[in-house]
Amino acid sequence: MQRIGVFICHCGSNIAATVDVERVTEALAKEPGVVYAVNYQYMCSENGQQLIKNAIAEHRLTGIVVCSCSPRMHEATFRKTAEAAGLNAYMVEIANIREQCSWIHKDIEEATEKAIVLARTAVAKILLDKPLTAGETGVTKRALVIGGGIAGIQAALDIADAGYEVDIVEKRPTIGGRMAQLDKTFPTLDCSACILTPKMVDCAQSDKINIFSYSEVEEVKGFVGNFDVKIRKKARHVDETKCTGCGVCMASCPSKKGLNEFNMNLNNRPAIYIPFAQAIPNVAIIDPEQCLKLKSDKCGLCQRKCGVGAIDYKQEDSFVERKYGAIVVATGFRPIKLDNFNEFGYADNKDVVTSLELERLMNAAGPTKGTLLRPSDGKHPKVITFIQCVGSRDVSGCGKPYCSKICCMYTAKHAMLIREKYPDTEVHVFYIDIRTPGKNYDEFYRRAVEQYGVDYIKGMVGKVYNENGKLMVQGSDLLDNKQIVIPSDLVVLATAIEPDPSVRDIATKLTISIDTNDFLTEAHAKLRPVESPTAGVFLAGVCQGPKDVPETVSQASACASKVIGLLAKDKLKGNPCVSHVDENMCTGCSQCEQVCPYGAITYIDKEFRIGGGKTETRRVASVNPAVCQGCGACTVTCPSGAMDLYGFSSAQILKEVEAICKR
Amino acid sequence: MQKIEELMYKRASEMLESGEVDRVIAWKKGETCYDVSPATFTKDNLEGFVYDAFCGANLSKYLVEESKKGGKILVFLKPCDTYSFNQLLSEHRIKRENVYVIGIECQGKIDANKLQKKGIDGILSVEEKGDKLTVKTLYGDKEIAFEEALSVKCETCKSKEFAVSDETIVLNEMRDNREKRFEAVERLEKMTEEERYAFWQAELSKCIRCNACRNVCPACTCTHCVFDNDKSGIAGKANADSFEEKLFHIIRSYHVAGRCTDCGECSRVCPQNIPLHLINRKYIKDMNEFYGEYQAGAAVTALNPIVDFTKEDVEAATVVGGKK
Numbered sequence: 010m011q012r013i014g015v016f017i018c019h020c021g022s023n024i025a026a027t028v029d030v031e032r033v034t035e036a037l038a039k040e041p042g043v044v045y046a047v048n049y050q051y052m053c054s055e056n057g058q059q060l061i062k063n064a065i066a067e068h069r070l071t072g073i074v075v076c077s078c079s080p081r082m083h084e085a086t087f088r089k090t091a092e093a094a095g096l097n098a099y100m101v102e103i104a105n106i107r108e109q110c111s112w113i114h115k116d117i118e119e120a121t122e123k124a125i126v127l128a129r130t131a132v133a134k135i136l137l138d139k140p141l142t143a144g145e146t147g148v149t150k151r152a153l154v155i156g157g158g159i160a161g162i163q164a165a166l167d168i169a170d171a172g173y174e175v176d177i178v179e180k181r182p183t184i185g186g187r188m189a190q191l192d193k194t195f196p197t198l199d200c201s202a203c204i205l206t207p208k209m210v211d212c213a214q215s216d217k218i219n220i221f222s223y224s225e226v227e228e229v230k231g232f233v234g235n236f237d238v239k240i241r242k243k244a245r246h247v248d249e250t251k252c253t254g255c256g257v258c259m260a261s262c263p264s265k266k267g268l269n270e271f272n273m274n275l276n277n278r279p280a281i282y283i284p285f286a287q288a289i290p291n292v293a294i295i296d297p298e299q300c301l302k303l304k305s306d307k308c309g310l311c312q313r314k315c316g317v318g319a320i321d322y323k324q325e326d327s328f329v330e331r332k333y334g335a336i337v338v339a340t341g342f343r344p345i346k347l348d349n350f351n352e353f354g355y356a357d358n359k360d361v362v363t364s365l366e367l368e369r370l371m372n373a374a375g376p377t378k379g380t381l382l383r384p385s386d387g388k389h390p391k392v393i394t395f396i397q398c399v400g401s402r403d404v405s406g407c408g409k410p411y412c413s414k415i416c417c418m419y420t421a422k423h424a425m426l427i428r429e430k431y432p433d434t435e436v437h438v439f440y441i442d443i444r445t446p447g448k449n450y451d452e453f454y455r456r457a458v459e460q461y462g463v464d465y466i467k468g469m470v471g472k473v474y475n476e477n478g479k480l481m482v483q484g485s486d487l488l489d490n491k492q493i494v495i496p497s498d499l500v501v502l503a504t505a506i507e508p509d510p511s512v513r514d515i516a517t518k519l520t521i522s523i524d525t526n527d528f529l530t531e532a533h534a535k536l537r538p539v540e541s542p543t544a545g546v547f548l549a550g551v552c553q554g555p556k557d558v559p560e561t562v563s564q565a566s567a568c569a570s571k572v573i574g575l576l577a578k579d580k581l582k583g584n585p586c587v588s589h590v591d592e593n594m595c596t597g598c599s600q601c602e603q604v605c606p607y608g609a610i611t612y613i614d615k616e617f618r619i620g621g622g623k624t625e626t627r628r629v630a631s632v633n634p635a636v637c638q639g640c641g642a643c644t645v646t647c648p649s650g651a652m653d654l655y656g657f658s659s660a661q662i663l664k665e666v667e668a669i670c671k672r
Numbered sequence: 673m674q675k676i677e678e679l680m681y682k683r684a685s686e687m688l689e690s691g692e693v694d695r696v697i698a699w700k701k702g703e704t705c706y707d708v709s710p711a712t713f714t715k716d717n718l719e720g721f722v723y724d725a726f727c728g729a730n731l732s733k734y735l736v737e738e739s740k741k742g743g744k745i746l747v748f749l750k751p752c753d754t755y756s757f758n759q760l761l762s763e764h765r766i767k768r769e770n771v772y773v774i775g776i777e778c779q780g781k782i783d784a785n786k787l788q789k790k791g792i793d794g795i796l797s798v799e800e801k802g803d804k805l806t807v808k809t810l811y812g813d814k815e816i817a818f819e820e821a822l823s824v825k826c827e828t829c830k831s832k833e834f835a836v837s838d839e840t841i842v843l844n845e846m847r848d849n850r851e852k853r854f855e856a857v858e859r860l861e862k863m864t865e866e867e868r869y870a871f872w873q874a875e876l877s878k879c880i881r882c883n884a885c886r887n888v889c890p891a892c893t894c895t896h897c898v899f900d901n902d903k904s905g906i907a908g909k910a911n912a913d914s915f916e917e918k919l920f921h922i923i924r925s926y927h928v929a930g931r932c933t934d935c936g937e938c939s940r941v942c943p944q945n946i947p948l949h950l951i952n953r954k955y956i957k958d959m960n961e962f963y964g965e966y967q968a969g970a971a972v973t974a975l976n977p978i979v980d981f982t983k984e985d986v987e988a989a990t991v992v993g994g995k996k
């Protein structure tokens with residue numbers, strides 16, 4: 010016979026203001042199986058926990074139901090409390106009467122009724138609970154970082170610094186990410202390359218860091234501490250171990266009309282190229298779409314010119330399989346496509362550019378060698394108009410509903426840099442709001458207005474059209490309440506940013522979740538901001554939400570500390586709420602195997618007695634408890650009900666439903 | 673069909689004789705011409721071997737038990753039956769290497785009840801002649817259009833291709849009705865909720881829980897079916913109320929969803945003539961619309977849309993009223 014104690018928490022006034030805790034206590038004391046019920050102001054406090062421990066001893070309780078906040082908050086706390094008092098940690102159930110009750114109801118009568126039902130439901134479940142023991146697994150002392158932007162670089166450096174091995178998988182030919190494309194960076198206006206490239210070099214030189222550039226994650230199996238990852242190294246057609254990055258091949262290549270992605274397609278590059286001078290690894294790569302040799306077997310010049318014989322036209326994709334204890338996702342962002350914004354004339358006018366394109370037009374390593382010249386005719390633009398929030402905070406469905414967060418700051422940066430270098434240039438900025446919170450940020454923006462005389466216009470731009478070679482920017486000035494038209498030489502669109510589209514694929518492979526805007530979701534928005542909901546997978550940089558470099562770096566370092574904390578452990582306690590199979594009922598149909606997202610199910614042939622002294626060999630499922638995450642997908646898939654979860658059995662769930670339906 | 677039957681008989685005896693197979697699963701004559709049942713034949717006894725318009729039964733499920741006994745088995749499968757066979761292979765219920773499959777021509781099978789409903793009694797034998805069916809009865813010969821006698825499952829036959837076979841016996845082009853497959857489901861979809869509820873209520877309340885539909889279903893091969901398992905909490909319940917009689921069918925249809933090949937056996941054997949196959953055919957239509965065309969048993973794979981998750985899957989929130 011079970012002896013259950015029910016502990017009802019007031020959570021200060023969080024619960025007690027909307028739920029009549031006394032009535033809940035009275036009602037629960039009468040429930041079959043319950044021998045003790047009590048309420049207290051803060052169950053999670055030192056005193057509250059002591060109250061639970063004392064009650065366990067005094068009333069010889071076999072299980073406890075705590076009616077409090079979400080199990081995400083304090084389930085672990087109360088499991089420890091129970092354990093300290095000699096109970097099995099899994100003889101604990103939480104009835105969430107805060108998030109699922111007091112916080113969402115106003116009527117005390119209704120909320121109290123519901124709290125009683127929720128508590129009863131937990132009692133119904135605990136009556137079928139059995140003590141469980143968690144198994145232990147080892148930890149592979151190596152981390153994987155997906156994405157080699159500043160987020161991935163910083164995370165990798167910090168993890169390596171603690172003495173652990175790290176692999177970076179970067180899908181482009183070089184690490185560096187978007188930051189490598191920036192000219193100067195707010196708020197201090199130091200040159201992006203000057204602060205980024207030393208970190209890239211550190212990665213290359215660290216004996217703990219291994220860079221898989223031009224590579225992608227192909228497959229992920231396993232679980233926290235023990236991920237098995239297959240990495241596809243895409244064919245570069247250049248042997249990384251031989252290439253010295255001398256660049257002779259680039260000069261020899263006759264196919265020079267490739268679009269230079271690094272320069273936002275604003276100029277051209279040869280079919281064999283090194284993305285930029287400080288690329289890491291500093292190794293050439295052949296664009297197979299453009300190489301004459303690969304396309305039509307004509308040419309082969311670069312191979313003849315290469316002094317070290319690094320070029321290999323026959324190279325194919327290869328695969329590496331490695332084990333990792335933790336994974337950091339840092340896949341970053343891209344500016345959105347502007348197809349839905351014809352009003353700004355981006356597609357039709359060469360001199361309407363995005364802000365990231367402007368970064369390249371201002372950069373010394375860019376297509377104009379750092380002199381700001383407009384793309385159409387290579388002339389100095391004299392009037393430049395910026396349009397902020399292009400595609401951001403857009404609820405019409407054309408763009409993104411969120412604020413891209415970085416555009417106010419980088420537009421102020423662009424405006425200031427231009428006024429500084431070309432004081433004869435007139436700079437206008439159309440904005441909806443200026444959002445510059447943060448240390449030295451508002452001061453930065455004010456400098457653009459006050460010191461550099463940038464003309465900020467509050468209002469929206471209706472359209473941009475070309476009139477006799479001038480870009481006419483037509484908009485409203487809301488403060489002066491009038492329509493204005495600014496004839497400009499260059500128009501810059503502060504384009505919204507969105508997660509790199511590959512994030513969907515990565516999320517599926519890692520079984521982590523994305524929000525409606527495709528940003529990766531954290532385990533808890535406030536209290537676990539760098540963890541994903543899947544144990545052992547962490548999030549850094551813009552893939553989790555728009556942010557600038559300082560914020561990205563802080564998040565990456567936070568991520569690294571979480572990873573280090575994990576890798577420092579020798580053993581991890583598993584989750585005992587895993588699936589198990591009743592072999593007598595299993596038909597061996599393979600459906601559970603197919604549905605299991607973690608690959609936890611395999612099959613064995615086993616002999617069974619079938620009566621009359623005879624035996625029969627049957628194929629039956631077998632669950633690897635170390636791999637199973639207890640998601641329950643198999644239990645609902647199995648037609649004959651052979652699969653069941655410890656701690657969440659089908660019988661328990663049915664009892665819960667019954668308790669809810671009982672009036 | 674006469675000719676096909678002769679060829680089938682010839683192959684069966686040859687293969688038994690040569691020892692290539694130990695047993696043959698085919699159809700056997702009963703007391704009347706329309707009382708045909710599946711049977712296992714051995715070398716010394718091929719008596720009653722038959723293949724005609726009454727051989728509607730799907731033989732693939734018999735292989736589950738038969739293939740456990742060891743030895744090699746020859747089975748004759750009509751096009752639609754080959755899908756069930758593949759599905760069973762996917763679920764590891766049959767050992768492929770022990771089975772030799774001969775795919776056989778099928779022009780659709782007929783339903784004696786339909787003849788009787790047309791007032792044709794005392795049936796002695798039937799003869800197919802192109803689009804016509806001649807029925808010899810105690811009261812003389814009757815001729816009707818073949819289509820009018822087709823059993824429900826053959827009215828909308830889904831395929832004339834063999835999903836799997838080691839050899840085939842096909843002499844004529846087969847009658848193809850596949851474009852009509854979802855017509856009945858569409859009619860149900862057009863009903864109001866109340867009408868649809870009333871339709872199923874009327875149909876399912878006829879159910880006498882004989883379990884024939886489950887027993888014949890090639891997707892229902894569980895070692896321990898929930899309806900026979902005391903632990904499941906839903907075992908062996910007779911239809912005490914209208915809720916329970918519906919629940920039996922809802923549970924069973926969910927269990928076979930994604931695996932049901934639409935073979936129509938459930939409706940064929942139902943003594944109450946409940947159009948059971950329409951439940952799963954609706955799921956099939958939905959799955960096709962949500963996840964792209966899928967035919968269970970077309971290939972050997974346990975990965976059906978219900979247990980497969982892909983990035984392209986529709987989000988629950990974007991599916992409104994059963995449409996994307």
Ligand SMILES: Cc1cc2nc3c(=O)[nH]c(=O)nc-3n(C[C@H](O)[C@H](O)[C@H](O)COP(=O)(O)OP(=O)(O)OC[C@H]3O[C@@H](n4cnc5c(N)ncnc54)[C@H](O)[C@@H]3O)c2cc1C
Pocket residue numbers: 155156157158159160161178179180181184185186187188191193194195196224225226339340341342343344364365368415419422506509511512515549550551552556557558559561
């Ligand atoms: C125009 C503009 C100006 C800016 N100016 C400033 C500034 O002045 N100051 C400032 O602080 N911030 C600035 N920012 C913001 C800054 O660029 C970002 O904060 C920073 O780049 C975010 O770094 P990240 O590593 O998260 O992403 P990214 O830089 O996007 O790096 C992600 C990396 O992951 C790789 N990757 C993506 N998907 C995969 C995959 N599936 N597998 C493997 N690798 C993958 C990508 O190739 C890339 O290398 C600016 C942004 C823009 C657009």
Ligand code: SF4
Pocket residue numbers: 587588604605606607608609610632636637638639640641642643644
């Ligand atoms: S509960 Fe089942 S489906 Fe889920 S991880 Fe475990 S074995 Fe796989």
Ligand code: SF4
Pocket residue numbers: 590594595596597598599600601602629630646647648649650651652
């Ligand atoms: S789904 Fe059920 S019957 Fe099928 S293999 Fe898994 S446990 Fe066995």
Ligand code: SF4
Pocket residue numbers: 728750751752753778779780781825826827829830831935936
């Ligand atoms: S269901 Fe199809 S293959 Fe089977 S008997 Fe009918 S028409 Fe022929």
Ligand code: SF4
Pocket residue numbers: 885888889890891892928931932933934935936937938939948949952
């Ligand atoms: S449910 Fe009916 S149609 Fe589907 S496989 Fe079973 S018997 Fe055939």
Ligand code: SF4
Pocket residue numbers: 648649886891892893894896897898899923924927928
């Ligand atoms: S009804 Fe369900 S449990 Fe029973 S045999 Fe069919 S699939 Fe298996």
